[in-house]
Amino acid sequence: MWFFIILLLLSAFLEGSVTTLPLPLLLFLTAAVVVRKTWIFPAAFLTGFLLDIFLLNPLGKTSLFFVIFLFIILLYDRKFDIQTFHFVFLAAFIGSLIYFIAILHISNILTQALISAIITTLSFWALAKLNKIDTKRKVGFNES
Numbered sequence: 001m002w003f004f005i006i007l008l009l010l011s012a013f014l015e016g017s018v019t020t021l022p023l024p025l026l027l028f029l030t031a032a033v034v035v036r037k038t039w040i041f042p043a044a045f046l047t048g049f050l051l052d053i054f055l056l057n058p059l060g061k062t063s064l065f066f067v068i069f070l071f072i073i074l075l076y077d078r079k080f081d082i083q084t085f086h087f088v089f090l091a092a093f094i095g096s097l098i099y100f101i102a103i104l105h106i107s108n109i110l111t112q113a114l115i116s117a118i119i120t121t122l123s124f125w126a127l128a129k130l131n132k133i134d135t136k137r138k139v140g141f142n143e144s
Helices: 002-017 023-035 040-055 061-076 085-104 109-131
Strands: none
Touching: 002 023, 002 040, 023 040, 023 061, 023 085, 023 109, 040 061, 061 085, 085 109
């Protein structure tokens, strides 16, 4: 848990000062797919609030985006297996693309969204190896 908090603070600092890549969003996506816990929502809200202060955005804009994005990701968990590389890559690409358009209003968004998706897929691969998660593509729906 402490490692996640340190990574979160570091990624928020890097996004607020050095890069435009949505590093906290990518970290939350990876954590949501791997651990599937609800403590991610308050952490995402607080991190988004902190980013709004750093980036001088209207307060709550990034927090709302983070929480809605994670809600949609965990909502897909009920019907589909979200612990696959295909899902993580696609979710990171689409989430980054929407984040760049709606929150940051920057140019060259396709390249940055692709880079964000690759970073997220690689970090998911590392966490899947550490947590011994079966990432093989499964057929369609869960058998619940």
